[in-house]
Amino acid sequence: MTSDLSRRADLHLHTTYSDGTSSPEELVEQAVQAGLKAMAVTDHDCLEAVPFAMKAAAGRIEVISGIEMTASFRDTELHVLGFFLDAASSKALEHLEKLKSFRGERLKQMIERLRRYDVHVTLEEVLEFSGHGTPGRPHLARILADRGYVKTPEEAFQRFLGDQAPCFVKGAAMTVAQAAAFIREAGGVSTLAHPLKFVPDEWLPELIAAGVQGIEVYHPDHSSSAAKRYLNYVEGHHLLASGGSDFHGSWKTEGPAVGAVTVPYAWVERLKKQR
Numbered sequence: 001m002t003s004d005l006s007r008r009a010d011l012h013l014h015t016t017y018s019d020g021t022s023s024p025e026e027l028v029e030q031a032v033q034a035g036l037k038a039m040a041v042t043d044h045d046c047l048e049a050v051p052f053a054m055k056a057a058a059g060r061i062e063v064i065s066g067i068e069m070t071a072s073f074r075d076t077e078l079h080v081l082g083f084f085l086d087a088a089s090s091k092a093l094e095h096l097e098k099l100k101s102f103r104g105e106r107l108k109q110m111i112e113r114l115r116r117y118d119v120h121v122t123l124e125e126v127l128e129f130s131g132h133g134t135p136g137r138p139h140l141a142r143i144l145a146d147r148g149y150v151k152t153p154e155e156a157f158q159r160f161l162g163d164q165a166p167c168f169v170k171g172a173a174m175t176v177a178q179a180a181a182f183i184r185e186a187g188g189v190s191t192l193a194h195p196l197k198f199v200p201d202e203w204l205p206e207l208i209a210a211g212v213q214g215i216e217v218y219h220p221d222h223s224s225s226a227a228k229r230y231l232n233y234v235e236g237h238h239l240l241a242s243g244g245s246d247f248h249g250s251w252k253t254e255g256p257a258v259g260a261v262t263v264p265y266a267w268v269e270r271l272k273k274q275r
Contacts, residue, residue, distance in 0.1 A: 008262040009038035011064065012081065012193070012216065012244025015053070016131060018043035018068075019138035021249030024052035027258065030247075032060050034259030038268050040066035040244065042081055045099045046134040050087040064268070068193055071179040072172035073207065077163065079193035080176060080212060081242060082183035083271050092186040100134050102173040107135055113167040114160060119149050137161045138248070180211030189274045191242040194219045196226050204233065213274060214240025218263055220256045221246075240274060241267055 014020030015027050022030065024041065027049075031039040039061060041053045050065045057063045067082040086092065108123045121143055130139045141156035150156045160167040174182070183190045191214035192199065192207055199207070204215070217230045227243075234241045243263040245256040 005035040005037070005259055005262060007037055007265045008259075009040070009062075009064075009265055009268050010034070010036055010244045010247070010259050010262050011038075011040040011066070011083065011242045011268070012042050012068075012219070012246045012261075013039055013258060014043055014068075014246075014248050015041060015049040015133075017046050017049035017133035019133075019136050019248060022247075024049040025056040027247075028053050028056040028061065028063065030258040032057075034257070036061060036259050036262065037265050038062035038064060039258075040064035040081075040083055042066035042068045042244075044068050044134050044136055045070060045096055045103065047085060047087040047093065047096060048132065062268075065188075067183070067188075069174065069179040069182065070172045071174045071176040072170075073176045073210075074203070075170075076198055077170065077172050078176060078198055078207075080179040080183065081191045081193045081216060082179075082186070082188040083191075083242070084275050085183060085186040085188035089186055092182070095182065099173050102171075103135055106169050106171055107137075107140060109169045110137070110140065110161065110167050113169070117160065117167070119144065119160070121147070175210075176207055176212060177210040180213070184211065187275060189213050189240060189271050191216050191240055194221055194246065195230065196222050201229075201233075208237070208239065214242060216243055217241045218243025218261050219246060220261055240271055242271070243267075 015024045041050050054063045065085050065087045069080045071080050126139050141153035144150050144156040145153050180190045190212050192212050193216050215230050215234050218227050245261040247258050
């Protein structure tokens with residue numbers, strides 16, 4: 001990784017429209033200060049922050065219309081990144097509004113499970129806390145920390161909300177194939193997000209066959225050896241590659257800054273060509 005970011009991009013960033021703590025405008029300023037050439041706004045199941053980020057950029061940095069979609073595969077919840085989607089598509093926005101409702105119902109079930117542990121929060125509180133964005137577990141985790149049920153949001157995930165924790169509720173609204181198809185129909189291209197977290201290497205051929213066009217090679221959770229392995233796989237199978245910091249902001253007590261993980265701008269150009 002070179003220290004010169006003027007020809008590099010961070011392709012995994014979140015705003016207050018999903019589970020980040022930076023507004024679209026603040027996120028753009030952080031990316032500009034980092035010296036990046038390009039940035040992708042990739043909120044969870046949401047495109048609403050993109051127009052605000054593009055307006056704030058004012059030609060200082062390239063803002064890519066992105067998304068991180070929750071999808072199911074082999075009874076496991078995975079994430080699929082999309083880039084260069086049409087953020088003004090009425091059909092796409094209508095579908096994403098349905099996903100927002102689905103996420104609310106899922107949170108309601110987790111809140112009901114929390115009552116068994118004498119933890120009392122309402123769905124209305126979570127929706128109000130999430131503001132204009134897409135509600136999710138991080139919002140609930142931050143409320144639990146603010147209310148003193150846990151010391152940190154990370155503890156909320158460890159004790160109650162993580163994938164293996166007692167109050168977690170499965171139920172992605174889409175399959176990986178459906179998520180990849182949605183991204184394609186919205187004019188975008190897709191890569192599998194942070195595969196080291198959830199995806200055994202033997203699943204990769206089936207996920208690519210389902211329509212995912214590439215892999216997120218660089219991510220804070222990927223060791224140098226894992227990143228090299230994914231890069232070799234991408235190059236050997238003529239797939240697309242992406243990477244980024246997965247920046248969420250201050251809700252995590254520890255986390256990478258904007259631009260902490262980047263990719264060459266040439267990768268952005270390859271993503272563009274596959275639209």
